[in-house]
Amino acid sequence: MSLPVNTSPQNKHSAIDIVLDTAYQGINEGTWKELFTTARQSGLEQFIQDMFAGKHINNSEDRPALHSALRNLTKTPVLINGVDVMPAVAGVWHRIEALCDKWVGVTDVIHIGIGGSDFGPxxxxxxxxHVSGIKSRGMRMHFLANIDTAELALILARAQAHSTKVIIASKSFTTLETTMNAKAIVAWLKESGCTKSQISDSLYAVSANIPAAKEFGVAEDNIFPFWDWVGGRYSVWSAVGLPIALQYGFETFKQFLAGAEAMDLHFKNAPLEDNLPVIMALSLLYQQDKHDIKAYAAIPYADALDWFPKWLQQLDMESNGKSVDRNGKPVKHSSPVVFGSAGSNAQHSYFQLLHQGTEIIPIDFIAVREPMSDRPEAVAHHRILLSNCLAQAQALANGKDDSNPNNVYPGKRPSNLLLLPKLNAFYLGALLALYENRTASLGALWNINSFDQPGVEYGKVLAKPIEKALASHQNDIASSTDIDAVTATRINLLNS
Structure with missing residues (x-):
């Protein structure tokens, strides 16, 4: 019933004091050797070097994927077509630091963005x-992503227009949800009595499309660039992460980048057998081959990381949710469905399925050694939290026999334990970079391009004629090449 647990030291790996324990994966030493051989045969080592060297690994868009340059605090030259990008990156760092020193009397910041421009910050x-003792500027930081005006209305009910700053984060500056929400915020500022110059002074943009940001009305001095070699879901390290610096100070933002840089250096330099992102990628690949898994869960036993699974969903499923490889051929595996939430809340939600459901769903248990508060009861509460984390992993792996079939736990449910020494800006950055590099490793193992997302575009194209039909208020919309019969009927229902 239980997994063949291998408790040898080879199942415990560490980098920058982050420990990865794979003992409950059910992978023996011989199988690990085979997995590392598979990784080498897939060209993973060369892929890692190519990624950091600025090679055009995003083959469909013919560009590099160099988000690692955004956290290259050592400013080691990074060349794209023979040009070092680090002076431009460092220039943005200096501008972020200057802005942190400049803002005085700001009560509210409205950060407008969606997807990669929203999840990371x-x-x-x-x-x-949740970091005990962290210094905060005390501004109310609002995130506006959804086109649903419920989110907009809630923010505007709280914000003070005359002391509000607005950050519009959009790589293309054409994303519909972002531009419409930005227009609504500008209209609110006008309605609140702000002058044209006050509105201009309030607007900031983070974009790779500087002309579009200027056309919208953002002053050039208030535009922070990033580049087409940065994917949106990998962009929190750029000026998209501006809210982090503004709220907690530039030094905190630098620590966030430093943690990611430290993980990058580990990923780049460590042999595959000691490489945390690679080991995590191979363990998931093994479970796909062994059990044909269709989903995995990420469960952080830290309430501060409750948003982490949502960020991870985009990272994994937008990067690797593909059915064809780099050569256009069908793939055997791609990204599983990703879900999760903070433990121990999750135990009272879907852990019934994880323990006794018919499918095997691997889990990444993420725990933090130190409590996340200085409350008198923090140590006792944290001990119970960690106990639950370890107990769930043990129960899932070993299961339990019982004469009553309803009380049988099948066991053989694999999991990783990822243990952070503490949760601060440095280790948060390291955690995110660990998963980014694991996602890239999986893409290399599957021969999938992890840096494009063509599947998100088709629905946006179809939405345009549908929106036009809804705006017409006609109740006899007929199907066409753009609108099929089912959707036409639904439009008629909404227009009736």
Whole structure:
């Protein structure tokens, strides 16, 4: 019933004091050797070097994937087509630091963005708010992503227009949800009595499309660039992470980058057998081959990381949710469905399925050694939290026999334990970079391009004629090449 647990030291790995324990994966030493051989045969080592060297590994868009340059605090030259990008990156760092010193009397910051322009900074702001003793500017940081005006209305009910700054984060500056929400915020500022110059002074943009940001009305001095070699879901390290610096100070933002840089250096330099992102990728690959798994869960036993699984969903499923490889051929495996939430809340939600459901769903248990508060009861509460984390992993792996079939736990449910020494800006950055590099490793193992996302575009194209039909208020919309019969009927229902 239980997994063949291998408790040898080979199942415990560490980098920058982060420990990865794979003992409950059910992978023996011989199988690990085979997995590392598979990794080498897939060209993973060369892929890692090519990624950091600025090679055009995003083959469909013919560009590099160099988000690692955004956290290259040592400023080691990074060349793209023979040009070092680090002076431009460092220039943005200096501008972020200057802005942190400049803002005085700001009560509210509204950060407008969606997807990669939202998940990363939102996760960081939420997570770091739990760090004991962290210095905060005390501004209310609002994140506006959804086109649903419920989110907009809630923010505008709280914000003070005359002391509000607005950050519009969009790589293309054409994303519909972002531009419409930005227009709504500008209209609110006008309605609140702000002058044209006050509005201009309030607007900031983070974009690779500087002309579009200027056309929208953002002053050039208020535009922070990033580049087409940065994917949106990998962009929190760029000026997209501006809210982190503004709320907690530039030094905290640098620590966030430093943790990611430290993990990058480990990923780049460690042999595969000691490489945390690679080992995590291979363990998931093994479970796909062994059990044909369709999903995995990421369960952080830290309430501060409750947003982490949402960030991870985009990272994994937008990067690797593909059915064809780099050569256009069908793939055997791609990204499983990713889900999760903070433990121990998760135990009272879907752990019934994890323990006794018909499918095997691997889990990444993420724990932090130190409590996340200085409350008198923090040590006792944290001990119970960690006890639950370890107990769930043990129960899932070993299971339990019982004469009553309803009380049988099948066991053989694999998991990793990822243990952080503490949760601060440095280790938050390291954690995110660990998973980014694991995602890239999986893409290399599957021969999938992890840096494009063509599947998100088709629905956006179809939405345009549908929106036009809804705006017409006609109740006899007929199907066409753009709108099929089912959707036409639904439009008629909404227009009736």
């Amino acid at each position: 939102r996760l960081a702001i939420e997570a770091l708010a």
